[in-house]
Amino acid sequence: MAGGDFAVSKGVSTAALERDLGNPVSDAESLGKGNDTAQFFERGLVTVRGGRVQAWTSTSS
Amino acid sequence: MDQHQFVDAQGVQIGDHGTQTNNFTNAVYATTGHGAVALHWAMLPLYERLGGATGWLGFPTHGDADVQWFEGGVIAGDQAVPLAIYTEARELPLGPVRRLGDGADQAQFFDKGLVTVRDGVAEAWVQPPPVDFFKDWIS
Numbered sequence: 001m002a003g004g005d006f007a008v009s010k011g012v013s014t015a016a017l018e019r020d021l022g023n024p025v026s027d028a029e030s031l032g033k034g035n036d037t038a039q040f041f042e043r044g045l046v047t048v049r050g051g052r053v054q055a056w057t058s059t060s061s
Numbered sequence: 062m063d064q065h066q067f068v069d070a071q072g073v074q075i076g077d078h079g080t081q082t083n084n085f086t087n088a089v090y091a092t093t094g095h096g097a098v099a100l101h102w103a104m105l106p107l108y109e110r111l112g113g114a115t116g117w118l119g120f121p122t123h124g125d126a127d128v129q130w131f132e133g134g135v136i137a138g139d140q141a142v143p144l145a146i147y148t149e150a151r152e153l154p155l156g157p158v159r160r161l162g163d164g165a166d167q168a169q170f171f172d173k174g175l176v177t178v179r180d181g182v183a184e185a186w187v188q189p190p191p192v193d194f195f196k197d198w199i200s
Contacts, residue, residue: 020192031168032159038168038177045186047168047175056175056186 011053012039012046019044019055075114090114095122095132104129104136111141142169145183146176 006024008016016024022042031038037048045056072080072091079092087099098121100108114120118141119132129136134143140154150171161168167178175186 018191019189029162029166031161032157036159038161044189045175045177049170054188057189059174059185059187 006039008039009048012037012048015046015053015055016041016044019057021046021055021057075120079114079120081114090120092120095120098123100124100129107136107139107141117143143167143178145178145181149176149183149185150174 006027008024009028012028016022021044024039024041026040028037028039028048030036031047031049035048036050039046043057043061045058047054047056072082072089075081075090078094079090082089082091087101088105089097089099091097100121108116108118111118117133118136122130122132124130127137134141135147136142137147138153140157142150142154143158146158146167146169150169152171152173155170155172158167158169160166161177161179166180169176173187177184177186
């Protein structure tokens with residue numbers, strides 16, 4: 001999926017770029033209650049918890 | 062029925078395959094598949110909040126001082142973890158299991174990472190180091 005089809009917030013986009021996660025493959029999804037979110041990318045995942053943005057890569061890749 | 066209520070030695074029938082018997086230090090759950098397993102009182106508030114033996118954890122199967130195993134998950138520390146997630150993480154969770162999106166997907170954070178369950182498939186995630194975009198320029 002090419003980038004641009006999914007909305008990405010600036011903080012999430014920066015984290016994905018810094019960790020070379022590629023383009024988003026989903027919209028941001030809610031992560032439990034509150035404003036926390038998770039968004040999947042071609043090579044990873046970015047979560048926002050309590051305003052803190054964290055990038056993740058799968059241990060299986 | 063209040064599950065803290067004291068009952069006779071035969072226990073209270075729960076669902077179609079188990080019983081619960083309470084005593085002064087724990088609750089003993091007995092099933093044909095797992096036999097009798099004692100669950101300490103300290104775990105009962107969380108266990109009952111998640112539905113007890115009829116919730117997603119199901120009946121207790123075995124345990125030790127650190128982890129109590131159930132049919133559908135574990136209680137580790139003060140958190141409950143679905144079985145699929147614990148199998149990937151194998152450490153104490155930092156918080157409760159969270160719903161991921163609007164469906165049945167789940168996520169749970171751990172000390173060293175994060176585990177997601179999407180379409181029934183568990184996946185472990187760790188934090189990668191920052192990419193050094195200039196490393197190829199310096200030699």
